[in-house]
Amino acid sequence: MDFTIILQAGIASGTVLLFATIGELFCERAGVLNLGVEGMMLIGAMSAFSVTIATGNPWLGVLAAMLFAGLISQIHAFIVITLQADQVVSGLSLTFLGAGISLVLGEGLSKAGTVSLLPNFSIPLLDMIPILGKIFFTDQSILVYIGYLLVPLSWYYINYTRPGLHLRAIGEYPSAADALGINVFRMRYFYVFVGGMLAGLAGATISLAVSPGWFSELTTGGQGWIAIGLVIFAQWDPFRAAIGSYAFGALRRLILDIQGPTLLLGFANPFYYNPYLGFFLQMLPYLFTVAVLVIGSREAIRKRIGAPAALGVPYVRGERGK
């Protein structure tokens, strides 16, 4: 078992989580909790795959995924921003809705043929770096490289630009932002849309690059929920989000690959000789998410950093307080 290969594939599979996590991060920074990530990812995966089959152009598929997932996120935006409903229940309903719609529209799609995939390539020079070059810059999907760019750009945008300052303001203290002339409602709609588009991109990354195809709800298999957990672990910081996403991606690959070889670190591989132990391996990503949440929550208490102050609170103009 070659660990660089596992890590290389883990980066690709972690890119799915990365897009979804960064998207949710923007949304939560603006003060809106969107639990519908799983549903939006399914919409993205389904529309990316079906549009690619219909047109033969995977880039149109990616575009459609981002657009449709972004549009469906606006249902949540309308319900929680304009109608001021509970964000938890609305996000849950978006998950149901996204799953249901993608099942109905994706009917029969699993039997569809192969699609032309997004290109994989290596970055010249960088792929010559020992070990790291092989893991990060050799034969990766173009979406993986887009992921590399997204992390520092998001970080810079949130912390060092004027719109980023506004973003943090509407998530921490919307009434002050409103007094400064920032349109809190419009900006929140916008960032929910951004979150939806990135969740759609995450879905497209699955169905067009990481594990091509449409396998109904198994396509995402709870990764949308893991992404929401990772936002808490990341403490709303893009770089920590990247670390968490890639680590989870590597874990997912490791679970797949560890059952192959007969020898593990020089010993008889128990996962090879007793395949039933594989079910315990399947639990690991989900148990790790819980563990990561415990770590993130404890750290947040200790360092007194936490969620954006207005997260989950509807902004009502003219009401006292936040």
Added chain:
Amino acid sequence: MTELTKRAPFRIRVEPRLSEMPAWYPALISFGALVVALILGGVLITLAGGDALLSYQHIAKASFGDTGVLSDTIVKATPIILAALACSVAFRMKLWNIGAEGQFIMGAFGASAIVLTPVLPAETSRWIFIPVMMLAGMAAGAAWGFIPGFLKAKFNVNEIISSLMLNYVAVAWVNFWIFGVWTEGGFQMSPKFPDGASLPRLLEYSKTFPALRGLTTHLGLLIGIVAAVILWLIIFRSRWGYEIRLIGDNPRAAQYAGINITNNIIYVMALSGALAGLGGMSEIAGVVHRLQTAPIAAGYGFTGIIVAWLAKLNPLAIIFVSILFGALILAGREIQPSGVPKMIQGIILVCLIASDFLLRYRIVISRGEE
């Protein structure tokens, strides 16, 4: 004021609702949301190339058409009742337990362990088997609900994600047992349970009452109704229920009143898990009669979330709403495309949440200029 609104014949204003509304009003709004949802669902079915009217007719006929299918509808509703009760008690305290699915699965596992380990021999009397299996199912479900409750109370871990993650763990856990330990001939299922380990069904009494022939409704329905009544008494007539409601409505006031919120989080999550676990037990002993993943992990826990919300968290209303959803699931199995019931459930939930706006605000239409 712009020119346009000045010239408009009437103006629409939205203002907070200050006065009490009549008791029937929330029910009317929920019903309206349901109708709107079915219309929207119909539009989507038509867009996807189906025939909406035919689909709905089919649902009605296939679930309420005669006593036989009505009985099947009630069988489908039974696990939903218990899962929705589980969700409702947690939601009442604004604890978002969306792990009812996993707690349901673990309840089925706990009840099955009594039969398959075996804790009780196969020839044990039914009237010993059933209570022991109920207790085991509730204990396993409660343990599965306790974990996110404990993590929330002690480490402030978001219960939404932890309870949901445990759903996947529960599926893998049951899969391990039915593949690795209790498998029947290498298939993905345990051997069939002995007769004593099954809940009595109406059709067993058809010798005395011929009208009951072929009716599959089982004792689980009674368990669900009794659980609903007990939960109603706890929530609305007991001191503990008052604490739960107060914490849900106003946690700060509850804290000032000296209510121990930390402990209540753990108790309520465990109670919620126990109810879901009881649902799993009822399904395994009343319908499936063997441990098998697919019919147990069929999404009852998730449907329970929607049903609890539609019933406005009222335990007695849950019984009736569950029957509606039982119909949807029963009939939905034959509808093409197969995702339709799930999509309609999603649309119903979206419409319901949107309709809550009308409970908090009134829309005032006034004539002409102010």
